[in-house]
Amino acid sequence: MINKQHLIDRFVSYVTVDTESDPESNTTPSTAKQWDLANALAEELKAIGLEDVSIDENAYIMATLPSNVDHDVPTIGFISHFDTSPDFTGANVKPQFVENYDGKDIVLNQEQNIILSPDYFEDLLLYKGQTLITTDGTTLLGADDKAGITEIVTAMEYLVQHPEIKHGKIRVGFTPDEEIGRGAHKFDVEKFGAEWAYTMDGSEIGELEYENFNAAGAVVTVEGKIVHPGYAKGKMVNSMYIATEFINSLPRLETPEHTEGYQGFFHLTDINGEVDQTVLKYIIRDHDKEHFEARKDMMLKLTQDLNIQYGRKVISIEIKDQYYNMKEKVEPVMHIVDLAEEAMKQVGITPNIKAIRGGTDGSQLSYMGLPCPNIFAGGHNFHGRYEYVPVESMIKATEVICKIAELTAKL
Secondary structure (H helix, E strand, O other): OHHHHHHHHHHHHHHOOOOEEEOOOOOOOOOOOHHHHHHHHHHHHOOOOOOEEOOOOOOOEEEOOOOOOOOOOOOOEEEEEEEEOOOOOOOOOOOOOOOOOOOOOOOOOOOOOOEEEOOOOOOHHOOOOOEEEEOOOOOOOOOOHHEEEEHHHHHHHHHHHHOOOOOOOOOEEEOOOHOOOOOOOOOHHHHHHHOEEEEEEEEOEEEEOOOEEEEEEEEEEEEOEEHHHHHHHOOEEHHHHHHHHHHHHHOOOHHHHOOOOOOEEEEEEEEEEEEEEEEEEEEEEOHHHHHHHHHHHHHHHHHHHHHHHOOOOOOOEEEEEEOOOOOOHEEEEOOOHHHHHHHHHHHOOOEEEEOOOOOHHHHHHHHOOOOOEEEEEEEEEOOOOOOOEEEHHHHHHHHHHHHHHHHHHOO
16 A cells, blocks of 8 residues: 555655746756756655666656566656746745545635635546645646656655565656656657656546647747837838737637647737737647648748738748657557556556647657657646645556556566
8 A cells, every 4th residue: 555644745845846947948957946856856766775866967867676577578667757837836835735625615825815616626526535735826736747756756665665566677767847848858768778658747537648739839920110100101010910910810719718629729828019029929739730730831821921911021930840749659559558558447547548638748758769658647727826636646646657567567
């Protein structure tokens, strides 16, 4: 049995360290404070009995749990990231605990009247009777992905302490900067040396994912002309109006707030506008590769049409691919998904196999030669003040890791 309080204490020790990443930084890790947890994790892996513990100049951590069987077993890996999202502050996290949750509103912060309510977050009702860890309403929690790290470290510790559970060689990897899309950029797949791996970075208990979005980012720059407004007739070109035309010409219902499942979207993430120049930043997402390419083409065509309409180059666009759907790389080795599915069933979990409406380190790693499906870590409402994680989900995720290791040794 996984020790519940020990797991809670470990999780709290991680989330109370600020590891927020910074998309504007050019360093790896993107923030120096990520080193605080990275160095502590490397020492902890040594302390629980793992071997070959390393931390490189970019804060990527790797370690080995040696095989305890005398026959050949595929080397597998488990991977999580230790940075937290820059979408909401991760400084001074003060976890709160709700024992035996009763299904009612949870007051996160009485002074600021911040309520975590099942009326809005219906998933809460899945966890009646369980122990929830929440924020105090002023920060995110960091279960994304410190729950995953907690589960991997706890599982490795459990396997070290229970040699009767037979397993092959297991590799552990922890990465910086996943939340800004760089978690796998400097991951040394050859050094890691696993045949396949799993990211512990999903949400609700039972999630098992091997499909994710194809992703690109677009920067749209609109050039205007600024003159005195009193004498502007025929001379002023207000870039913000042209930018509005661009925005309104994209399908209005193909945005995140109107899509679900396998539906893709255009997402306007930032506007910075003045009369003489406006810059729009978009992310483009779609599971289907042809639809993904069509979305990019639509934005390029719209740019071209507006330039024709205005009789000169008033608008330019730069589109960069970010990551691709790992389904293409995982489907040829579907036994690794089947293995995780069976592990869940054997520890009493109903698998929920679905596509990720986002990306993980696993998507990039799969294209780098390390097939890497994603498994639930248990948290909900990531990247904001309403984030929470049921302790029982973290325990189950830990059990799944141990069971995958055991089943792999029987292949």
